[in-house]
Amino acid sequence: MKNYIKADEWNIIEEGFDPHLNKISESIFSLGNGRMGQRANFEETYSGETLPGNYVAGVYYPDKTRVGWWKNGYPEYFAKVLNAANWIGIEVKIGDEILDLSAAEVSDFKRILNMHEGYLERSFTAKLKSGKTVKVKSTRFCSIADDEVGAIRYSISALNFDGQLTLTPFIDGDVKNQDSNYDEKFWEAVNDEISENEAYLTLRTKKTAFEVCTGSSVQLFKNKEEVKFTAEDIRKEKFVGQTFSVEVKANDEITLYKIAANLSSENHPKASLLANCKSVIKNAAAKGFDALLKEQVEAWATKWQESDIIIEGDVAAQQAIRFNIFQLFQTYTGKDDRLNIGPKGFTGEKYGGSTYWDTEAYCVPFYLATAPQEVSKNLLVYRHKQLGKAIENAEKLGFNRGAALYPMVTMNGEECHNEWEITFEEIHRNGAIAFAIFNYIRYTGDQSYLFDYGLEVLIGIARFWKQRVNWSSDKQQYVMLGVTGPNEYENNVNNNWYTSTLAAWCLKYAKEAADIVKNQQPEKYNSLVKALNFDEAEFADWADIVEKMYYPVDEEKGIFLQQDGYLDKEQILVKDLPASERPINQKWSWDRILRSCFIKQADVLQGLYFFEEDYDLDTLKRNFDFYEPRTVHESSLSPCVHSILAAKLNDEARAYEFYLRTARLDLDDYNNDTEDGLHITSMAGTWMSVIEGFAGMRVREDKLQFNPFLPGKWKSFSFTIGFRGTTLKVQITENGINIKNSGSIDLEIGIRDQYYKLAGNAEIEVDNATLV
């Protein structure tokens, strides 16, 4: 755990340069706009420790799988987010010396991520070996207003010398992925072009043949006045640059503007990629840096209007929650239903792929409340588009008749993951995808989603579960063998309660969904039945499974059992583990972890969270009290579910405690792994802790409900959410709750157990005395 980020409500601030923290900061200060993104690498040369990272959404490379021991069914390839051309590069030479913070004496170093306005700023003074000293200030952003465009303003002042400054802005595509399995580079050159102050480089991915054209246009100013220059062209392998020199006197300030663009063949015909890139560059350069930045600030203002959370009385918490919201929107803006939310977003390579069940379980609730309905819908449509691949995936594993098993990790719908106990067995992901459909409709009321997309997916998933269970003649019930639940600290178990519960729910919900479509859109229903070769007798099979599913329970303790045989394990509590043995995933051998009763992340409790209405509070409490003390929370996705359940059980102190575990996970480098990238998807979990936990927000029977409390340390917190055509601003103080309806639609809102009318453009205030 580190504590070097300065507290500030709207900015992430690093002061002073510590090379050992650089890779962590490169992650934290990352930029993105949903279409492209990058780590906070330096523009100028840096020979110290760095993880260079530039990424273009949807452009991936299927790296050949690496395994120790091949198992039938493993995918041949692991599709990875690609490290793409670096467009931020500006080599700076002072006389003959290259500016490199690793070789210079650095002072006044400051890095600021301005979340309110969406840019990264860095300033420092560097004294070179020669004694020449420069002051640098750079400002950079990936435009969320025009998501193919990025811009840099790079100012350098000569503090104590007269002489020559040589600048080489460049685009370097000769990059590689650190996680390349066979040390292979994934890009090959298509073309390059340098003319006047512009440079272009088009690269093609091997195998997948995606093309990306990266272009840049530079402008030079000296003491605010434009300087015309003639550049020397630099061409190397997959590299274009332009070198030019300018004479400076002490206190002169040179400013280089670099406007860049990344255009991908996912969005442009390959034949016109270069031409379109030129046109994008031309337009952006014509606007100029300041105008582009203004657009950026305005676009972020809109985002914040829809999604901000304000915490009074706790600057660290305020900074953290905004950081989480900011990074989520930098990663996914919801414009493109072919894109999804990688666990590291655009901040690192780790975990490859782009899509995990994290999206459905954690991110969808966030986007439902903080972005236009289309955004979360696109996340769902993404899976609908990949249904065919999910059916193929299931076929590879021996399923048939349209059964669909969505992959554990994917880019294009094909499975990437190759670890049998997860790839083949962590099948609860299929349930989370069905649940997200239910959740989307519950939140938005948009049942039409079922007609065109939802039902087809639900039938594929239901067919999978139907085939995945088997009848135990021993138990005279249906069982689900060979499963890994969300708790990955047990593998290949039988009858994981969460998975079985989710499976039965899917079967029930698929039938309900089918009834809705049949009643409301009989023609669509009939054509779907025909297309899917669906036989209504399948409903009876599903119902039989729902009726006769086996669930492991312990009657005496009144709890659901995580899996068969869980109580055979030696029952130790996490609090009794010596600190020296934690985290167990670093300190214990894998078999010891598997044999232990310790749970990585919410499993039974994840199910109770999804289906809380089906259980009384006592049942929730018994299970929470049993499982929480056995949970090591070694997944960043675990604490939020515990926080929400603790809040529901009125255990406010613990709800807050669980929230704290992830709120500043990356800002404080809690797990010593922020240098690999940020934990993007768990940021949505932190948001859930606040909204579903502290504010107790739910949607039930088409109405919003709140069951709020105020964490003791806070003076108040308030948040904005969108709901069915209107926007609400909710504030929770120590006195009670205030809700403003800024739309024209009338609502009925539940607060604790009571419903209140909330007319359009009106507000209600309910104080705690009333609430008790």
Added chain:
Amino acid sequence: MKNYIKADEWNIIEEGFDPHLNKISESIFSLGNGRMGQRANFEETYSGETLPGNYVAGVYYPDKTRVGWWKNGYPEYFAKVLNAANWIGIEVKIGDEILDLSAAEVSDFKRILNMHEGYLERSFTAKLKSGKTVKVKSTRFCSIADDEVGAIRYSISALNFDGQLTLTPFIDGDVKNQDSNYDEKFWEAVNDEISENEAYLTLRTKKTAFEVCTGSSVQLFKNKEEVKFTAEDIRKEKFVGQTFSVEVKANDEITLYKIAANLSSENHPKASLLANCKSVIKNAAAKGFDALLKEQVEAWATKWQESDIIIEGDVAAQQAIRFNIFQLFQTYTGKDDRLNIGPKGFTGEKYGGSTYWDTEAYCVPFYLATAPQEVSKNLLVYRHKQLGKAIENAEKLGFNRGAALYPMVTMNGEECHNEWEITFEEIHRNGAIAFAIFNYIRYTGDQSYLFDYGLEVLIGIARFWKQRVNWSSDKQQYVMLGVTGPNEYENNVNNNWYTSTLAAWCLKYAKEAADIVKNQQPEKYNSLVKALNFDEAEFADWADIVEKMYYPVDEEKGIFLQQDGYLDKEQILVKDLPASERPINQKWSWDRILRSCFIKQADVLQGLYFFEEDYDLDTLKRNFDFYEPRTVHESSLSPCVHSILAAKLNDEARAYEFYLRTARLDLDDYNNDTEDGLHITSMAGTWMSVIEGFAGMRVREDKLQFNPFLPGKWKSFSFTIGFRGTTLKVQITENGINIKNSGSIDLEIGIRDQYYKLAGNAEIEVDNATLV
């Protein structure tokens, strides 16, 4: 399955050259002498498909582990049998043409492995592109009389031309392992020397720094008369050769003798490796090829006297059983307690390592009966020498206080295997090692083994089991969680009956062994107790576990359950599986295999085989009848156990059927994998099928017992076994059994349920009428 090997009682014969079969034949015709060995590669150049293989026992390379997803506890390295310098090479040039069977027209090709005399012979006629035709005959062996020496006689006759023949005998150390994880070569050069007709090459392994000096001496004859030649020295990277030419006329025969030696730093000081190699070469060359071959024939005659099985009435079976015995003795001669029996012996690289539980479970019984007692004792001492590493291995997994977990795969005692479900969980190997001690003493009566070696190992193993079980407060019994049994088609199961049974037996036997040592050698006992920091209170813990161990059973069916929950699986029988879906390990995805009830190899039945005396025949039969129909026998180690049990259950037809599944496994390339190397350890299983199955041989209460039957197709079978200082020849015919005692020791022999006196140098004959 192939059927190209000609039936013959003493020879393995291939007629005609089929390049597609070459890699298979390279495996089948392999040579070895326990110290070194090689695949049946051609001496001359071959540009067709080949897997070059030369191996030196005990010389290994720790290749960096390759995994997809690292798990705590995985070993960093996988120690591999090394492909070593090729000493058989002889490049042959006729005029300007290189002799290469891949480029020539080949006729009269014949390859013979003479098992009786221990050599490989190959002859062929090759017509080159030019039309020049040569006839070649080569004879080659690895001397079992002097196991550092090998020899080749290579004769070539010009059939239709006069001209120049150029020969280049060489030693090529620039070889690599096909299974190299990172495509790395494992050897580096130390020195080389070429002088007159001798050449030497010393290589050192990277990391492990083993050194091997390979030397050769050549002699040339033309039409039986020695030809003096002056060779041109050829030196390349890790390569020494000598080129010389000889003029031939049509029908001239040129014969090259190449006497070679491999000396390893395991047996010689590095400083004198080259000098010692020269001296070995000098002595061997002085003897000459014919004398060396004579020694070889004599040495093999002795082996066969001790171990032969004669089958009358079935040439294919006769050939097969001798092939199995021959290959076992080529692999392991028992002279060196640092060596063991790799699953592929000296016939291929696959599986790496040298030692699996195969040694204890299958090979020890073979060597006990067919070789001097020292041989099987050395196999046991091997594990004793590695006890320290087994304790370290257990410590890495979190065990302590001297608990020992032997590795799944090893060279030097360190674990090599890296697949968590096997590496960490297939712990029954520890039990097989304890059982081998029991089995050795039961067979030999040599209780002294416990004093110096056995007890120490048994205590380490017992301590492991003590820590590996845990008390289930739910069951109020000890349970064993997270286990993989011999049936690797289930992983991470709870309470595998075989493993739990074996564990409890180990705890009981360790106590019995401790009592024996305490009574018979109290001083040794006391010093061991002190050295091991052993507290006799540990006995009470062990006894408590033995008393309260949980075993899964199904009372109704009267069977032991392979593991908890086995009866939840869909119960399908192998006979109902379509042929198109078998073998399931090629046709099904891994998760489907895991969920199925299908068993890879004997598991419960393996336990019933080990401990048959503890169960009545009805119990054996119920379990056999339940499990055998669910067993796919996709391990070559499976059928033998089933054969032996079927024989015990008087199901002679099936005993023979199971025997047939492995008897010609490699000769007929039953599983399409012989090209990778032979299934050396399962060959011992085939031997067991005949001796423990058909002959029903057991040792009980210090006496040999037989419970024989004659497979219907056979006229008779007879075999030789050593037992406690004497040698018995046992013949089973349709009339009964005849046993000759060729030693001077009197025995009491059980035949069926009756005991007979068998005096030294006497024989008994019991006919079937008497037996019934």
